[in-house]
Amino acid sequence: xxxxxxxxxxxDSFKESMTAKEACxxxxxxxxxxxxxxxxxxxxxxxxxxxxxxxxxxxxxxxxYSLMVVGPLGNEVEAQYGILGDNETGxxxxxxxxxxxxxxxxxxxxxxxxxxxxxxLIRACLEHGVKRLLIGIGGSATNDGGAGVVQALGGRLLxxxxxxxxxxxxxxxxxARIDMTCFDTRxxxxxxxxxxxxxNPLCGERGASNVFGPQKGATPEMIKVxxxxxxxxxxxIKEQLGKDVLEVPGAGAAGGLGAGLMAFVNGSLKKGIExxxxxxxxxxxxxxxxxxxxxxxxxxxxxxYGKTPLGVAMVAKKYNKPVIALAGRVGEDIDVLYEKGIxxxxxxxxxxxxxxxxxxxxxxxxxxxxxxxxxxxxxx
Amino acid sequence: xxxxxxxxxxxDSFKESMTAKEACxxxxxxxxxxxxxxxxxxxxxxxxxxxxxxxxxxxxxxxxYSLMVVGPLGNEVEAQYGILGDNETGxxxxxxxxxxxxxxxxxxxxxxxxxxxxxxLIRACLEHGVKRLLIGIGGSATNDGGAGVVQALGGRLLxxxxxxxxxxxxxxxxxARIDMTCFDTRxxxxxxxxxxxxxNPLCGERGASNVFGPQKGATPEMIKVxxxxxxxxxxxIKEQLGKDVLEVPGAGAAGGLGAGLMAFVNGSLKKGIExxxxxxxxxxxxxxxxxxxxxxxxxxxxxxYGKTPLGVAMVAKKYNKPVIALAGRVGEDIDVLYEKGIxxxxxxxxxxxxxxxxxxxxxxxxxxxxxxxxxxxxxx
Numbered sequence: 001x002x003x004x005x006x007x008x009x010x011x012d013s014f015k016e017s018m019t020a021k022e023a024c025x026x027x028x029x030x031x032x033x034x035x036x037x038x039x040x041x042x043x044x045x046x047x048x049x050x051x052x053x054x055x056x057x058x059x060x061x062x063x064x065y066s067l068m069v070v071g072p073l074g075n076e077v078e079a080q081y082g083i084l085g086d087n088e089t090g091x092x093x094x095x096x097x098x099x100x101x102x103x104x105x106x107x108x109x110x111x112x113x114x115x116x117x118x119x120x121l122i123r124a125c126l127e128h129g130v131k132r133l134l135i136g137i138g139g140s141a142t143n144d145g146g147a148g149v150v151q152a153l154g155g156r157l158l159x160x161x162x163x164x165x166x167x168x169x170x171x172x173x174x175x176a177r178i179d180m181t182c183f184d185t186r187x188x189x190x191x192x193x194x195x196x197x198x199x200n201p202l203c204g205e206r207g208a209s210n211v212f213g214p215q216k217g218a219t220p221e222m223i224k225v226x227x228x229x230x231x232x233x234x235x236x237i238k239e240q241l242g243k244d245v246l247e248v249p250g251a252g253a254a255g256g257l258g259a260g261l262m263a264f265v266n267g268s269l270k271k272g273i274e275x276x277x278x279x280x281x282x283x284x285x286x287x288x289x290x291x292x293x294x295x296x297x298x299x300x301x302x303x304x305y306g307k308t309p310l311g312v313a314m315v316a317k318k319y320n321k322p323v324i325a326l327a328g329r330v331g332e333d334i335d336v337l338y339e340k341g342i343x344x345x346x347x348x349x350x351x352x353x354x355x356x357x358x359x360x361x362x363x364x365x366x367x368x369x370x371x372x373x374x375x376x377x378x379x380x
Numbered sequence: 381x382x383x384x385x386x387x388x389x390x391x392d393s394f395k396e397s398m399t400a401k402e403a404c405x406x407x408x409x410x411x412x413x414x415x416x417x418x419x420x421x422x423x424x425x426x427x428x429x430x431x432x433x434x435x436x437x438x439x440x441x442x443x444x445y446s447l448m449v450v451g452p453l454g455n456e457v458e459a460q461y462g463i464l465g466d467n468e469t470g471x472x473x474x475x476x477x478x479x480x481x482x483x484x485x486x487x488x489x490x491x492x493x494x495x496x497x498x499x500x501l502i503r504a505c506l507e508h509g510v511k512r513l514l515i516g517i518g519g520s521a522t523n524d525g526g527a528g529v530v531q532a533l534g535g536r537l538l539x540x541x542x543x544x545x546x547x548x549x550x551x552x553x554x555x556a557r558i559d560m561t562c563f564d565t566r567x568x569x570x571x572x573x574x575x576x577x578x579x580n581p582l583c584g585e586r587g588a589s590n591v592f593g594p595q596k597g598a599t600p601e602m603i604k605v606x607x608x609x610x611x612x613x614x615x616x617i618k619e620q621l622g623k624d625v626l627e628v629p630g631a632g633a634a635g636g637l638g639a640g641l642m643a644f645v646n647g648s649l650k651k652g653i654e655x656x657x658x659x660x661x662x663x664x665x666x667x668x669x670x671x672x673x674x675x676x677x678x679x680x681x682x683x684x685y686g687k688t689p690l691g692v693a694m695v696a697k698k699y700n701k702p703v704i705a706l707a708g709r710v711g712e713d714i715d716v717l718y719e720k721g722i723x724x725x726x727x728x729x730x731x732x733x734x735x736x737x738x739x740x741x742x743x744x745x746x747x748x749x750x751x752x753x754x755x756x757x758x759x760x
């Protein structure tokens with residue numbers, strides 16, 4: 001190997017241990033310890049799930065902002081959004097404002113939880129004058145079809161008495177009229193991309209309420225109400241906005257937020273990892289590298305389904321670059337990952353340690369493993 | 381890397397998980413999974429401690445035999461010895477017949493424990509007509525200066541009434557005369573090499589009784605008796621056999637068995653790893669290899685002090701071969717190992733697992749790590 005090696009470092013975060021950026025930094029420290037002539041290009045990655053905003057902001061040297069918004073239960077919560085380094089792209093994860101982790105287990109009730117706060121984050125991005133909005137929609141506490149988002153952006157959802165609906169998926173059955181008069185006009189010029197890896201339709205057996213309702217606290221009775229409410233909602237959307245979202249794959253994501261973003265802000269759904277690959281500029285950086293390193297807290301056979309290490313490997317393989325992956329946990333049946341482009345996978349654990357210690361020592365374990373990989377490369 | 385790669389696999393055992401031979405086999409499985417044109421030369425290693433007999437018998441395709449002998453407390457125990465593949469070299473670990481693990485904690489008492497069984501193992505080797513005896517002496521329960529060995533081989537240790545001494549270090553104070561008339565004459569033609577990494581003299585502050593007595597169950601009062609007894613024993617050896625072992629470094633090993641073997645069977649002490657390197661034929665195999673792999677259950681800064689991975693690395697470095705080490709546990713401050721010849725060290729753990737599972741899965745973890753190392757080498 002020549003001394004002027006260029007390595008792209010494109011890991012996901014190591015959940016509960018470090019961000020993707022911190023993983024890049026740990027890899028580089030290990031690499032540089034052996035050979036400081038190696039150039040390391042950091043491309044902190046994500047797959048559309050948790051950490052996506054952080055990684056893309058880090059990858060583009062953008063900024064993260066905090067904001068008090070309406071939480072899923074109507075109480076105030078502090079949420080975040082980001083503006084990428086191009087200053088034209090806003091990014092957020094709906095879970096930051098409307099996530100299940102914000103609702104204590106005993107209070108989980110998708111009849112009343114709202115995406116209003118997510119709408120406020122969108123509004124905050126519009127204040128920055130963004131031309132694009134990237135929205136991650138995993139981990140929702142809601143089943144409101146994005147109704148809260150619509151309300152936060154100035155849309156009015158009225159019952160047959162002309163009264164504004166309250167928050168929550170349980171209200172949608174009363175919807176009679178959608179009034180878009182005061183809807184934020186800036187959205188007309190904004191491209192909205194939604195990171196979404198599920199293909200569930202809005203309603204029915206595979207729909208939002210039936211599949212994801214239980215984990216949000218819905219009882220079988222609630223699920224029936226929620227499913228019928230979303231169906232009614234989609235029906236009115238079709239009648240009054242001329243958009244048919246009922247059967248679109250992904251409409252059922254995040255309690256129907258997928259459908260809401262498609263219907264009201266012309267959102268297009270995209271695989272999370274593809275969105276991150278595009279906005280991180282990974283491909284351009286891989287083209288000119290000698291080698292690509294990736295990684296994630298856990299790697300196993302599921303990594304093939306839209307996870308970062310495989311997404312990175314597929315880009316690398318377009319240009320025939322070797323791909324090395326590091327993981328805190330290397331699970332079962334990973335041979336398929338070799339076939340799909342990851343050349344070599346190394347666990348970073350140094351021995352039998354309790355989980356807490358493993359998480360606390362993640363950085364040094366990555367560093368040490370990276371060092372030994374370069375040491376090996378050096379003598380081959 | 382060319383396809384006709386020859387790799388010497390020279391790990392120690394992974395204690396409580398697998399023998400060195402099994403570690404070789406696991407490495408080879410992982411290697412061959414990627415490239416079955418690679419030639420793997422197995423050299424199961426050890427460092428003179430536990431597993432040395434097994435590894436050298438495996439490395440030379442010799443045999444292991446079992447025998448009922450007198451245990452440290454005078455009860456019967458099953459012990460083992462080996463004959464190496466050359467059919468001329470006997471090998472044993474004293475702990476097999478006289479080890480501390482054979483004595484329950486509450487019965488530990490070096491005043492009465494004997495090395496008699498070790499002498500019986502030596503005798504058994506002599507029956508095979510060996511020309512050389514290799515003896516590992518770690519883990520002893522005894523403090524008898526090898527008196528039991530002498531008795532088992534036909535020597536008589538008599539008190540001033542001409543009565544044979546009983547077993548144990550506590551008896552030696554009564555020794556008046558050493559009668560070698562019936563001592564096994566075959567030993568005259570046998571070279572005895574003792575694997576010994578400690579340099580403690582027989583007596584005094586750094587002697588056998590003071591340093592190793594407590595871990596064998598000796599109280600301060602016992603230690604005093606034992607130390608004085610060994611001193612008396614050495615004094616009579618000097619007077620009657622003309623050998624001065626009192627101050628020889630290593631005489632205090634294994635409760636003075638070091639001294640006994642030097643005095644009675646002309647044993648020479650040798651570093652354990654050096655003995656194993658010699659009798660395994662490692663150097664000859666390394667010469668013609670492209671690469672050397674080693675490993676051990678645990679690798680840390682102490683590995684530099686006579687442990688297998690470093691011993692193997694030092695042989696490999698004489699011939700400028702790359703050295704890769706695998707370990708279940710990679711401990712702290714290992715940078716010194718790089719300086720001394722190990723090029724790269726990989727942990728084999730796949731994640732957070734309880735010790736029991738880690739030990740049970742040792743083979744598959746080695747196999748997987750070996751596979752990924754070769755996969756990496758393949759794309760570099």
